[in-house]
Amino acid sequence: MNANQNSARPALNLADIASSNGTFNVFLQAIDKAGLKELLSGAGPYTILAPTDAAFERLPAGKLDELFKPENKRELADIVNYHVIKGRRTSTQLSKWSSARTANGQEAAIEYSGDKLTIDGATMTSRDMDSSNGILHGIDKVNIPAAAAEKQG
Template sequence: MKRKLFLSWAVAFMVLPGLYVSARAQSQNSSAPTATNTTTEATSMSKPSHTVTGKDLAITGARSASHTTLFRAMRVSGLTEQASEKGPYTVFAPTNEAFDKLPAGTMDELMKPAAKAKLVKLLAYHVVKGKYTADQLQDGQKLKTVTGGTLTVGKQGDTLTITDGAGNTATVDPGDAEATNGFVYSIDSVLMPTAGAK
């Protein structure tokens, strides 16, 4: 899966009341194939990537071509300035393709000034307090979002998913990026807060 800076903007999104990394594409070793190299490459490709940015969420944000919609939503919602606040937080960041799956006109409506509160609520629903590595996320685990909602982790083999309160499931890119104030994972669908979420 491409995770070329996939978290970089998700990163900025990791800080609401403290919420909302940037994963650089990892170069593959192209040395001549040998039995040893083949084994090593196969092993490394099966393990989730982990990138440490050394920067806070604000600095590592705004660089991912895969998260431009999220970046725009962050700016409109006024949450970008909060991306440098202390965490830690774990963010499940929808890609541009994830936002494209929403019904036509949904994002246009959410970007209007009158819908700012709804947009903030939607973005914050993707943020969980604490740092969770892929190894720490377990099948059936319940995660509380900063809005008070609940996300459920699904883990079957190498496949990691997150299900929102309405039963919608997003596939999680198992690679993560670590900023100084949190982790970010890229997801292929937008998670929707239920009516009871704050």
């Protein structure tokens, strides 16, 4: 294999990209507590719709602490997987879809108007951070899948 064959993809993986960005610290903690570290460092490819730290701050008071409890690991994993799309999808590709099937099995609605792209109501705030095993997009809201939303009452 010659040296040019690897130059098409960045050397950093999704975990490296998220960590170096500095605005996805809570999302990285959620992935860790959900037991899904392999998601960001594995082969992929994945498209990650990562809520920013500010997005987590907008959750109801105490919600994040509740989700981070060991007994809620399955619910947390379900929420994390709702922010993952299998395959490498740019914002341009996503903008042409009306919905995307997430890794937890549910569809998330996609809307595109002007240059505003939303996934299940979350606005994409940063786009197309390419990595060796996928693409990361930042969003301004923590999306809650239907099953978890029903549990909230």
